[in-house]
Amino acid sequence: MNVIYSFELDDGKVLKYDVxxxxxxxxxxxxxxxxxxxxxxxxxxxCTNCPxxxxxxxxxxxxxxxQGVVQDFRSQPAHQKALVNVVTxxxxxxxxxxxxxxxxxxxGLIFATSQCPILSKLKPMAKHHMPFASNHEFILRSVSxxxxxxxxxxxxxxxxDWDLKGLVKHNQDLQLVNQALWQRIHYTCQNDSNLRVxxxxxxMSSSVSFSLETQLQKLKQVxxxxx
Numbered sequence: 001m002n003v004i005y006s007f008e009l010d011d012g013k014v015l016k017y018d019v020x021x022x023x024x025x026x027x028x029x030x031x032x033x034x035x036x037x038x039x040x041x042x043x044x045x046x047c048t049n050c051p052x053x054x055x056x057x058x059x060x061x062x063x064x065x066x067q068g069v070v071q072d073f074r075s076q077p078a079h080q081k082a083l084v085n086v087v088t089x090x091x092x093x094x095x096x097x098x099x100x101x102x103x104x105x106x107x108g109l110i111f112a113t114s115q116c117p118i119l120s121k122l123k124p125m126a127k128h129h130m131p132f133a134s135n136h137e138f139i140l141r142s143v144s145x146x147x148x149x150x151x152x153x154x155x156x157x158x159x160x161d162w163d164l165k166g167l168v169k170h171n172q173d174l175q176l177v178n179q180a181l182w183q184r185i186h187y188t189c190q191n192d193s194n195l196r197v198x199x200x201x202x203x204m205s206s207s208v209s210f211s212l213e214t215q216l217q218k219l220k221q222v223x224x225x226x227x
Contacts, residue, residue: 001089003129005106008083015072021126024115033058039187040064047180049173051117061115063184066107074189086131093131105131118173139215168212
């Protein structure tokens, strides 16, 4: 399964990214230790909650996967517009938007399909990728997917987490990962486009960790058939 992103920049440049959802299974990142820039190494700004060991995994999986995108956009201003076309196996999307929004969408897909033990928990969402998702859509998809997982656990005889405590904990972990990735990208970026993308990721995970009940009440108004 592949998702293809195509960026048509105002200067006429076209950037294309073909993301294989199952590519993580095919990668041997340990062999890339001597061929990656310093900011991609695991020891550089390592996440405080990273479970990986440098001897086993000398390269940060998430940083390794986004290095091409960072290189392409490191000198592009965040306010620049682009026509972005996204092709998934089910449908196609097209939107003229700022680089920040479109990069957030692309990087989210790349992160969720990486070998990072924390980010890879988002892979179910990547399999049903929604480009340009708003914060409300992110909350709705995150909570819906998590509750469906809990339902299957309940049917299998396990204790479900209907209070969403596990979802909150995972997004707290995501915040720590985002902070470390922000430091990595800050090390190599010339402009703020890639930096602002990571800040927007931080905002989304924060909305689950710190104000999930508030976000759910907003969605309740939308889902309430009587309103």
